[in-house]
Amino acid sequence: MSTLKQLASKFLGHDSVFARRTAGGIQPPSFKEHSLRSRIMSTPIPPQLTIPIGAESSGEITRLVDIGEQVLKYQKLAVISLSAKGRSDVPVHAPTSGVITSIENSIVADHSQQQQLCINLTVDGHDKALPLEPHTNHAQLSSADLVSLIRDAGVIGMGGAGFPAADKLRACSVLPIEFLIINAAECEPYISADEALLRERANRVVLGAEILKRASAAQRCLIAIEDTKPDAIAAIKQALQNEASHQPCCELVLVPSKYPAGSEKQLIQCVTGIEIATGQHPTEHGIVMHNVGTAYAAYEAIIEGKPCISRFTTLCGQALKTPKNFEVLIGTAAGFLFELCGIEANKKQKSIVGGSLMGSELGNDKAATCKTTNCLIAASSNELQAPKEAQACIRCGYCADACPSKLLPQQLLAFSKTLDTTQLLEHGLLDCIECGACDYVCPSQIPLVSTYKQSKKFIKTRRHSLEYSDYWQQRFQFRQYRVKKEKDQALSRKLNAPLQSMQAAEPAPKGQNDEADFISKEQASRDIAAAVARVKARRNEKNK
Amino acid sequence: MSALKAGAPFQHSGRNITQLMQTLMYALLPGIFASLWYFGFGILINIAIAITFAVLAEAAMLRLRNRDIRSHLGDKSALVTALLFAIAIPPGSPWWLVALGIVFAIVIAKHLYGGLGQNPFNPAMCGYAMLLLAFPLEMTGWHIPFEVITEPQPTDNLGIPILTVEREFLSPLSWGGFKQALLLAFPFAASGVIDISDFVDGLAMATPLIEFKMAGKSALLTARESGASLFARESETAWEIINISYLLGGLFLLYKRIISWHIPLAIIATVFVLAALFYAPGSVAIYGTPYLHLFGSATMIGAFFIATDPVSAATTRPGKLVYGIIIGVSIYSIRVWGSYLDSIAFAVLFGNFCAPVLDQYCRPRIFGHGLRSKSRPNEAPVKRE
Numbered sequence: 001m002s003t004l005k006q007l008a009s010k011f012l013g014h015d016s017v018f019a020r021r022t023a024g025g026i027q028p029p030s031f032k033e034h035s036l037r038s039r040i041m042s043t044p045i046p047p048q049l050t051i052p053i054g055a056e057s058s059g060e061i062t063r064l065v066d067i068g069e070q071v072l073k074y075q076k077l078a079v080i081s082l083s084a085k086g087r088s089d090v091p092v093h094a095p096t097s098g099v100i101t102s103i104e105n106s107i108v109a110d111h112s113q114q115q116q117l118c119i120n121l122t123v124d125g126h127d128k129a130l131p132l133e134p135h136t137n138h139a140q141l142s143s144a145d146l147v148s149l150i151r152d153a154g155v156i157g158m159g160g161a162g163f164p165a166a167d168k169l170r171a172c173s174v175l176p177i178e179f180l181i182i183n184a185a186e187c188e189p190y191i192s193a194d195e196a197l198l199r200e201r202a203n204r205v206v207l208g209a210e211i212l213k214r215a216s217a218a219q220r221c222l223i224a225i226e227d228t229k230p231d232a233i234a235a236i237k238q239a240l241q242n243e244a245s246h247q248p249c250c251e252l253v254l255v256p257s258k259y260p261a262g263s264e265k266q267l268i269q270c271v272t273g274i275e276i277a278t279g280q281h282p283t284e285h286g287i288v289m290h291n292v293g294t295a296y297a298a299y300e301a302i303i304e305g306k307p308c309i310s311r312f313t314t315l316c317g318q319a320l321k322t323p324k325n326f327e328v329l330i331g332t333a334a335g336f337l338f339e340l341c342g343i344e345a346n347k348k349q350k351s352i353v354g355g356s357l358m359g360s361e362l363g364n365d366k367a368a369t370c371k372t373t374n375c376l377i378a379a380s381s382n383e384l385q386a387p388k389e390a391q392a393c394i395r396c397g398y399c400a401d402a403c404p405s406k407l408l409p410q411q412l413l414a415f416s417k418t419l420d421t422t423q424l425l426e427h428g429l430l431d432c433i434e435c436g437a438c439d440y441v442c443p444s445q446i447p448l449v450s451t452y453k454q455s456k457k458f459i460k461t462r463r464h465s466l467e468y469s470d471y472w473q474q475r476f477q478f479r480q481y482r483v484k485k486e487k488d489q490a491l492s493r494k495l496n497a498p499l500q501s502m503q504a505a506e507p508a509p510k511g512q513n514d515e516a517d518f519i520s521k522e523q524a525s526r527d528i529a530a531a532v533a534r535v536k537a538r539r540n541e542k543n544k
Numbered sequence: 545m546s547a548l549k550a551g552a553p554f555q556h557s558g559r560n561i562t563q564l565m566q567t568l569m570y571a572l573l574p575g576i577f578a579s580l581w582y583f584g585f586g587i588l589i590n591i592a593i594a595i596t597f598a599v600l601a602e603a604a605m606l607r608l609r610n611r612d613i614r615s616h617l618g619d620k621s622a623l624v625t626a627l628l629f630a631i632a633i634p635p636g637s638p639w640w641l642v643a644l645g646i647v648f649a650i651v652i653a654k655h656l657y658g659g660l661g662q663n664p665f666n667p668a669m670c671g672y673a674m675l676l677l678a679f680p681l682e683m684t685g686w687h688i689p690f691e692v693i694t695e696p697q698p699t700d701n702l703g704i705p706i707l708t709v710e711r712e713f714l715s716p717l718s719w720g721g722f723k724q725a726l727l728l729a730f731p732f733a734a735s736g737v738i739d740i741s742d743f744v745d746g747l748a749m750a751t752p753l754i755e756f757k758m759a760g761k762s763a764l765l766t767a768r769e770s771g772a773s774l775f776a777r778e779s780e781t782a783w784e785i786i787n788i789s790y791l792l793g794g795l796f797l798l799y800k801r802i803i804s805w806h807i808p809l810a811i812i813a814t815v816f817v818l819a820a821l822f823y824a825p826g827s828v829a830i831y832g833t834p835y836l837h838l839f840g841s842a843t844m845i846g847a848f849f850i851a852t853d854p855v856s857a858a859t860t861r862p863g864k865l866v867y868g869i870i871i872g873v874s875i876y877s878i879r880v881w882g883s884y885l886d887s888i889a890f891a892v893l894f895g896n897f898c899a900p901v902l903d904q905y906c907r908p909r910i911f912g913h914g915l916r917s918k919s920r921p922n923e924a925p926v927k928r929e
């Protein structure tokens with residue numbers, strides 16, 4: 001590989017980066033063109049915002065405002081502390097001004113569909129804001145300053161994982177970083193938010209990338225984008241040229257368009273040729289990856305000094321008259337956004353949050369958007385419908401050809417049916433990234449991903465119960481040990497009894513008796529032997 | 545698996561088993577036409593009988609197993625089994641032979657093991673192998689329609705009786721050929737009209753490779769080399785064309801990505817290499833040329849259509865390669881050193897037998913597994929500020 005690389009760099013000028021082939025993948029129709037027809041729009045301010053803070057299970061939540069309090073735009077509302085998981089705190093800011101009406105659990109438009117603690121904000125419409133502290137010249141700030149500013153702005157991974165961006169950057173301060181990869185390979189069908197963002201605001205994204213590069217002290221920054229997005233590519237090239245006047249900060253890498261090209265480890269392999277081993281972290285190889293949206297949020301956090309109060313979300317689906325990309329205030333209800341796109345309510349069959357392959361069905365259109373809501377689909381009855389009944393697996397192996405992790409989904413399916421944990425682990429069930437490529441190609445339309453999710457859950461609970469039973473087994477063994485010990489002690493006391501009654505004449509302090517309970521076995525047996533010897537000696541004396 | 549789709553993914557490629565099976569059947573068409581052209585209507589009659597009995601047997605079994613007949617028949621897998629089986633059976637076989645074989649294939653080899661997706665052995669080949677064991681004689685003759693000419697014309701130059709030219713070939717596609725094919729399939733209808741033994745005796749004709757093998761054993765090869773027209777019945781060209789047609793069908797399947805290249809390539813390459821290694825011109829006759837091995841028998845249909853039956857084949861990519869090699873070796877050894885005349889069925893069944901083990905031990909390396917512990921080198925780039 002390295003010789004190839006040298007050859008390539010010889011021909012292509014300096015150490016250029018080229019895309020490599022990765023395993024598996026599918027090329028589903030993407031349906032992105034519908035939402036890309038119009039420009040990104042800002043939504044009007046909705047009358048009510050439901051701002052998610054976080055699930056209570058995920059960390060300790062500190063509220064900074066009370067019910068009935070008047071808040072201003074950009075005001076810090078709450079902080080969720082993830083320090084229990086070794087992560088930094090994530091603050092939440094008010095997207096606009098208004099009054100806090102209640103704080104309660106509600107459903108959030110998020111993959112997990114968990115209930116989260118949310119702050120309900122009744123908007124006053126004045127949009128009165130706190131003053132911002134822009135840092136137009138980020139070059140003056142140290143990387144630690146950049147990281148803390150990004151943390152204070154509440155920036156998290158905007159791609160979907162929602163991992164605090166500051167933590168990823170902090171991890172880089174420990175290990176030297178060679179590559180910062182900006183992930184613009186938005187491979188999942190329907191979602192076009194990143195593409196739209198690059199098309200229209202490439203300059204700011206490039207600036208954001210430069211900030212992230214400095215914050216993580218990376219040597220090189222690669223922007224990886226799929227080769228099927230000409231508008232976005234042209235925009236980045238333009239932005240890079242503008243930048244190049246002082247110093248070229250990023251390189252553009254075109255990756256082949258397939259799903260899931262944008263999955264972290266797959267994209268790393270594609271652009272750097274490094275395969276991250278299971279259980280390893282990319283930073284161990286000097287690689288860190290951030291999403292385009294995160295780069296944009298970093299730009300806003302530093303250059304504009306603006307906390308993360310909005311994100312780009314794709315609104316699409318056949319039930320919408322005008323699908324488009326919105327810059328959405330965090331906390332806007334999904335239904336409000338659907339209305340803005342001219343939803344035909346009778347046509348809508350279901351709502352999906354996320355893309356068509358990894359998204360999940362949204363039970364309630366009142367659910368609020370959060371920082372990771374990248375796409376909302378209002379599907380009509382002739383798209384994205386559950387297929388007919390699944391048929392038997394014919395072992396055609398199409399799923400294995402599609403799997404980016406080089407797993408054997410057909411075998412995993414068979415072992416899932418018998419719940420053969422050993423084989424499931426042996427066949428790499430835990431390496432399944434739940435991308436759904438196998439489901440997509442399966443001619444028997446078997447719900448493979450759902451099956452794997454169940455098996456994973458089964459293994460998890462089983463491991464848990466194994467630990468649990470181990471615990472109780474230990475407890476039991478300990479009890480048996482204790483009971484036996486007590487018995488032994490009782491026995492030795494019994495044997496010692498004659499000795500003690502004899503010794504009773506001698507005034508023995510009470511503490512000694514207590515201590516006798518704790519004497520070791522050898523001590524006891526030695527005492528017994530001594531006592532027996534004494535008794536014998538006395539008898540002998542008597543006989544004489 | 546009756547659970548409905550629950551969560552993600554919501555999008556599907558739209559490919560389904562019915563489509564798959566249909567494409568497979570289309571891919572068989574060129575071979576069937578070639579066979580029709582050379583051997584007459586026998587193959588169509590075989591197909592008709594096999595399909596009828598396959599559908600009946602499948603429906604009955606689905607009924608017995610309390611499955612929805614309509615949706616399961618709709619997957620057309622029984623039709624594919626019937627087609628493959630009908631093609632493997634010599635044209636001109638009596639109807640009961642075809643019916644028995646296909647019912648065995650569907651009922652015992654498929655449904656008693658749990659139906660589609662569960663059968664460890666290729667049903668069509670199970671049916672074929674059963675017939676080959678039980679009725680070896682009926683299973684080796686390939687009929688070419690002919691007309692009995694009353695006056696014998698002794699032009700035989702070696703004096704071998706089987707080659708008396710007392711029949712004249714009919715065009716297989718003529719009305720006469722059709723009538724003969726029907727009579728052969730339904731001998732009871734013919735018994736009153738003509739003496740069926742007239743056709744049955746000596747007009748059966750095996751594949752060139754089988755003739756070659758038999759010829760080798762009876763030292764008839766010399767006769768051929770000295771110019772005797774042992775193969776004058778055009779069967780050599782017929783098989784060549786038929787094999788090429790199946791090859792084309794197979795390439796179509798590859799193009800459509802219905803099958804992967806691993807199994808066919810492994811089989812063809814193995815047979816070719818073995819045939820090339822052992823081929824000794826002029827010496828013992830049973831080692832045919834590589835060409836004869838590839839195009840003189842059922843190698844192509846075996847490699848592209850029979851061994852690739854996904855249910856019973858190995859399912860991992862490396863496993864498929866080994867599976868193909870095993871089948872290739874078996875095909876060649878059974879042909880050359882074995883006592884059975886045709887080898888595809890037994891070779892494929894043997895391959896099926898090995899498949900589960902191959903699936904367990906020939907697995908691709910999982911992404912991120914088994915890497916040399918390539919932790920960060922010490923001379924890592926110095927951190928810059």
Ligand code: SF4
Binds near residue numbers: 394448
């Ligand atoms: S694609 Fe579906 S039918 Fe084919 S092997 Fe995989 S799970 Fe089985």
Ligand code: SF4
Binds near residue numbers: 403405431436
């Ligand atoms: S969902 Fe899992 S098994 Fe299926 S293709 Fe993706 S990684 Fe492979």
